[in-house]
Amino acid sequence: MLLYEPIKPAKKARVGLYSIGLEAYWSQFEGLRERLIEYGKFIEKRMGKFGEIYNFGLVDSESKAREAGEWFNRQNVDLIFCHSATYSTSASVLPVHQICKKPVIVLNLQPTERLNYAKTTTGEWLAHCGACPVPELSNAFNRAGIPFRVINGLLGLDYTPSISLTNENTHDRPEAIRAWKEIEEWIQSAGVARTLQHARFGFLGNTYNGMLDMYSDFTMIQAQTGLHVEVLEMCDLDRLIKEVTPQQVKRKMEETMSIFEISGDSPSDPIARKPTDEQMEWSCTVAAAQERLVREYDLDSLTYYYHGSPGNDYEKLQAGFILGHSLLTARGVPCSGEGDLKTAVAMKICDILGKGGSYSEIVVVDYVDQTILLGHDGPFHIAISQGKPILRGMGLYHGKQGTGISVEAKVKTGPVTTLNVTQTGQGKLKLIISQGESTDGEIMRIGNTQTPVKFPVHPDDYMSRWFAESPTHHCAMSIGHNASLFEKVAGVLNIESVTLCN
Known part of the structure; x- marks a missing residue:
């Protein structure tokens, strides 16, 4: 392979x-x-x-x-x-x-x-x-x-x-x-x-409670893209994890060790620690089950989120999600967290075109370098990583249940394009496109993905333009300047697009 x-x-x-x-x-x-x-x-x-x-x-x-x-x-x-x-x-x-x-x-x-x-x-x-x-x-x-x-x-x-x-x-x-x-x-x-018309997107769990921008009508999504949404339950994955063999876990561990750098303790954040052996083995076990889930349900993409009561079995299961979903994303099955189906569509568009498509949101603005850090605490498209991505153990997932391991990485330095799929008040999908440059600026060492991006305008001007388009708060980050390509995708799909920076 x-x-x-x-x-x-x-x-x-x-x-x-x-x-x-x-x-x-x-x-x-x-x-x-x-x-x-x-x-x-x-x-x-x-x-x-x-x-x-x-x-x-x-x-x-x-x-x-x-x-x-x-x-x-x-x-x-x-x-x-x-x-x-x-x-x-x-x-x-x-x-x-x-x-x-x-x-x-x-x-x-x-x-x-x-x-x-x-x-x-x-x-x-x-x-x-x-x-x-x-x-x-x-x-x-x-x-x-x-x-x-x-x-x-x-x-x-x-x-x-x-x-x-x-x-x-x-x-x-x-x-x-x-x-x-x-x-x-x-x-x-x-x-x-054509790929979207034949695609099956898994929806595992639910959308993060209260994130109104991300709620989507599955019929609306299928009507405008042709993709099918397969609603999955945590018990589907729980069934498959019971069938994972030690040999499959071993192969996932070997794959993980070949791709990632395993961190020590973060010098700055007490909740970001060296992954324990137990965390590594559990995440590899979950990753093997996640790949089985994708194959069994013939999935082209997956969006997921589960918020369970503290200490239950499904909470432990979802705590091991990030590694496996990062591995799947790199192999053409983009995975978006927090139940954000529209961003899964954006990530899939980028991936079909061979441009990556990593799950991102605004992290923080660096007014000295005039960059905006874009990233998330979820899966990363490791095929477009600048150097080896890092695995960190997390004492907690902020805003979510459980503990486990997370990916710390940034997208390759050079031209990038963000693709946001949002929904208008009339229920229509819209693409929001922005070209910029990924820089070699510093990032935090807290187990999150972060990429400093410099847009052609001041960060405040860029954010004003973006917010005015009513985006979903996540986006997909692709490598290369792809505005003209994404505009044509919108044209073929017959949906609206707007390019903020090119």
Whole structure:
């Protein structure tokens, strides 16, 4: 097993593609039709690095458009790219999307950076005039109530077709690089939507009492994302922990020792101590049961919280949660504490995209460094840790029952993006996105995850912007600057997004 091999790999997007043209051209301009088909095959091959591509080919009439729409429905695609290869009437395009109502992206990708003006013929020009029909398509889509986006730029060929009268080797031009980055992000975003539509999120226990921002309607969540919420009980996990073998505990202990640094006593906090042997063994036992729970119920993510009466068996069980949930988070099953289902969705979005997604909230502001520490006393995405994460023993979990071990770590230094999933007063999900930089600033040694993040504006200005959007008080922290990617996820899911800092 690879150290962070996913338990359930994300699904690839199923992507529809077709090129457009005008049927009347084919008999007038020899080689034009074949040339445009060649461009379409190039796009298909390059897109194939990011998803499963279903290329219908050339659509050049209203009847062909209807055929394409039905074909895309049969292929169960997640979005459709319309390659504007040359001029086409909008009547030969609109039926595709009236029949298959998936998100549509128009590709206005010119094959050349500049025409050979002195030698260009009408047929040559038509091979490069993909921008010509886009205003007409935009108007038709708008009047038909069909949302659409347009990607403008260069096609990015790494050769020049023999029929061409100009240079078409544009793969290293910034206009091609930028366009293909957008294409990749749209396909990745469609993969998020497909994965969520097939996902099973476990909800173990309940939401922390009184945290009104985190209460969620499971039907509302499924209606807007497609994911299923599997309601679990502590007795489900208790049953599985009784089946854990010594060999399974031993393997979890070996895995833990290879990933974590085991702390001594905290020099500052008397409740943060070196983990005891009993705490380590119990947490590894619980971790083995947690993995069995994920596999038995086929879970893609898990949110949890249990508040029991002092000293009962379930309190002891939940006291061992943090280690196992951190291990699961690193293997593609994000786990959010306090019963925060919406943040579990944010974490899963980040993880599907390969960007991490660690459970966070505002910890404290450092006005000297002008950073905001983001973290939590719950699970950490150890695959994006700056150095080895630390395990500390905790004399108590503040605000919660029980004692056990906790993770102390911070996210890798460098660009980061926080993703918050909140709910509006109308019951709609909304993404709140912020880009910043994780710094190498100091953190507390209290057994909590903490990452100092410097946003492009003063901490007070940032917090004012964030609070004004009515967020859930937790968020997922991802590595990299991912605002444009998260915005596209919102677009594919048809939910609102706002970017505060980019």
